[in-house]
Amino acid sequence: MPIVSDALTTSTAQPNQVKRNFQRDGIIVTLNYLLIMYEVSGKMIKSRYLYHAFPRYASNGGKANIKLTRKTEPELVDEYLYTPAHIELKETVKKIVEKEIEPFVEIWESQQRFPAKDLFKKLGNAGLLGISKPVEYGGLGLDYSYEVAAAEELGKISCGAIPMAIGVHCDMATPALAQFGSHELKDRFLLPTIAGDSVACIGVSEVGGGSDVANIKTTAARKQDKFVINGGKMWISNGMQADWMCMLANTEPTSEENKHYNKSLFCVPLQQKGVERTLIKKLGMDCSDTAQIFFDNVEIPAENLIGEQGMGFVYQMMQFQEERMYGVANVVELLCRIIKDTANYARER
Numbered sequence: 168m169p170i171v172s173d174a175l176t177t178s179t180a181q182p183n184q185v186k187r188n189f190q191r192d193g194i195i196v197t198l199n200y201l202l203i204m205y206e207v208s209g210k211m212i213k214s215r216y217l218y219h220a221f222p223r224y225a226s227n228g229g230k231a232n233i234k235l236t237r238k239t240e241p242e243l244v245d246e247y248l249y250t251p252a253h254i255e256l257k258e259t260v261k262k263i264v265e266k267e268i269e270p271f272v273e274i275w276e277s278q279q280r281f282p283a284k285d286l287f288k289k290l291g292n293a294g295l296l297g298i299s300k301p302v303e304y305g306g307l308g309l310d311y312s313y314e315v316a317a318a319e320e321l322g323k324i325s326c327g328a329i330p331m332a333i334g335v336h337c338d339m340a341t342p343a344l345a346q347f348g349s350h351e352l353k354d355r356f357l358l359p360t361i362a363g364d365s366v367a368c369i370g371v372s373e374v375g376g377g378s379d380v381a382n383i384k385t386t387a388a389r390k391q392d393k394f395v396i397n398g399g400k401m402w403i404s405n406g407m408q409a410d411w412m413c414m415l416a417n418t419e420p421t422s423e424e425n426k427h428y429n430k431s432l433f434c435v436p437l438q439q440k441g442v443e444r445t446l447i448k449k450l451g452m453d454c455s456d457t458a459q460i461f462f463d464n465v466e467i468p469a470e471n472l473i474g475e476q477g478m479g480f481v482y483q484m485m486q487f488q489e490e491r492m493y494g495v496a497n498v499v500e501l502l503c504r505i506i507k508d509t510a511n512y513a514r515e516r
Contacts, residue, residue, distance in 0.1 A: 352470065385414070415432055
C-alpha cells in the first residue's frame, strides 16, 4: 500500500521546491521537482509522486538519503486524487492513446509531422477536445480537474510533440473564446474545434516578444467593419496544419502607459490571402509542425474580435493559466517514466 507523507498531501508544505536524494546501489539520483498545487473546483489538487514503503517521509522532511529496494518504483495512484468518473475518463484516453497514437509515434516522428486533422477528429468523436467547455458547443461541461486527468494520461505518449499539440488545441487556443466570445463566434470557431473538424493554434509569441507579451508588434487596425492584420507570429505549434489562430494583436499604438490595454484577441482564419507559413526545424518535438506565420494586410470581420477591444492582454493572461496547468499535468507521467528509466539503467551498470 503506498504511503504518502504530510509533505506531499498538505497544501502548506514548505518549501514548494523540494530536493530529494534517492540512493540505489551506491548511486545517488537527485530529483528536483516542484510540488505544484493548483485549485480546481474549490479544492486543492496537487501533482504528485507516490512511492511504496516510505513511511518516514514526514519525519525526515524529504531531505535524507533513502535506500530503495529493487522492487520500489515511482507510481501515480489515481484513487488518492480522482473520483471514479475521473478514472473512467482516463481509461477512455488510455484506449485511444494505445490504439490511435502510440503505434504510430515513431513513424510520425521520423516524418516530422503527425496527421493532426485525422487524429483530432478521433479525439473529438470521443469528446476529449472540449472536456471543460460548454455543452451547447459540443463540450462535456465538466470542471477543469477532468482536463488535468486527461492531460496526465496523454503524458504517457512516447513523445512530447503530440500531447503538446493537443494541449494547444484544447487548453491554449480556446479558453478565452469559450469564456468571452460571442455566441456567433463560438458557433463558427469553438464548435468545430471541439468536434475535431478544425485545428486551432495560439498566436502570441513573436521574434521580439516571447515572454514579454506586452512587447508584441503585430497590429490589427480597424477599417470600417473589418480589422486589417500586419505582422508575424513565431514558434506556433500546430502552425502548418491549423485552420485558425487565436491571435493577440495591438489594436492601438503601444506606449508605456497603455501597453496592457491596447491589445485584443481575435479568431483569425489561416486559409486566406496574405497568410504565409514557414516550417521551423527544431532539435526536438519532431512531429510537431511548428511554424513562423506572417500576416500581410490580412482582413478579418470585426465580429472575429473575442470579447472587448483592448482587453486582449488581460484575456491572454487568464488563458495562460489553463495553458500552464495543462503543461504541469502533462509531464507528470513523463517524469515518472524518466525516474523508472534511470533506475533501470542504474541496475544494469
